[in-house]
Amino acid sequence: MTAVVTGGGSGIGAACVAALHAAGAQVGILDLQPGDTTDPGLLPVPADVADDASVKTAVARVADQFGGLDILVNSAGVGAAGPLEGHDDAEWARVLDVNVTGIARACRAALPYLRRSRHGSIVNLSSIAAWAGLPNRSLYSASKGAVHALTFALAADLVADQIRVNCVCPGTVDTPWVTRLLAAAEDPAAERARLASRQPSGRLVSAAEVAAAVCYLAGPAAGSTTGTALAVDGGMHGLRLPPPG
Known part of the structure; x- marks a missing residue:
């Protein structure tokens, strides 16, 4: 199996790279800063999902190096916090371009190879923000709803x-971005406790827990699963618990 992970250089993407490789996949790591490795089963490739030519070139390089492509994980994304009036049109365009059109670019680049695979799979990283109304997340939520x-x-x-x-919908994940x-x-410890x-x-979700869900959806055990959104959010989406006390 060969996989491409966009945003694979850090955070959830890096956890997905590690989990897929541990499961036996050869993995292309696409990122602005993909890092370095001597592992022959990993191929770091600089790529910008906001640049169509960059994505096409990077995906083709991975497919050529490893002899095809079976899995695409779209993990590249940017955050956005603040009230609606705090984001101008340029910021809306930037976030949607990376978080939504970036996935379309990666899928377009990967589809010729995925169509030749017997196990073609795409897993997108969405968010609890696509399902739940979170304060000061209008732009980010709109991108993940898309x-x-x-x-x-x-x-x-x-x-x-x-x-x-398929897509995976994490809750708040303990990543460098959240850090x-x-x-x-003003009070980092209090804010962490609130989240x-x-x-x-x-507790916060771990990146490894999200990666495990991605690996399941990408792999043969999920062969009859498509068009599904899998929540990995500590129950945030589905549970309605009584208040304490």
Whole structure:
């Protein structure tokens, strides 16, 4: 099996690279800063999902190096926090370009190879923000809602090609991006506790837990699963617990 992971240089993407490789896949790591490795089963390739030519070149390089492509994981993305009036048109265009059109670019580049695979699979990284109304996340939520819709539409379009398309919807994940947000808070410890407490499990989701869900959806055990959004959010989406006390 050969996989491409966009945004594979850090955070959830890096966890997906590690999990897929541990499961036996050769993995192309596409990122602005993909890092270095001497592992022959890993191929870091600089790529910008906001640049169509960059994505096409990077995907082709991975497919040429490893003799094809079976799995595409779209993990590249940017965050956006703040009220609606805090984001101008340029910021809306930037976030949607990376988080939504970036997935379309990667899928376009990968489809010729995925159609030749007997196990073609696309897994997109969405978010709890696509399902739940979170404060000060209007732009980010809109982008992840679009990822949901794109996932389901692609699943319908590609089912006849035997290419499965699904998405994973994490809650708040303990990643470098979240760490940077916490560092900017007036009280980082209190803000971390607040983020953990809004998930019924009482803790942040780990990147490895998200990667495990991605690996399941990408692999043969999910051979009859397509057009599905899998929540990995500590119960945030589905549970309605009584208040404590």
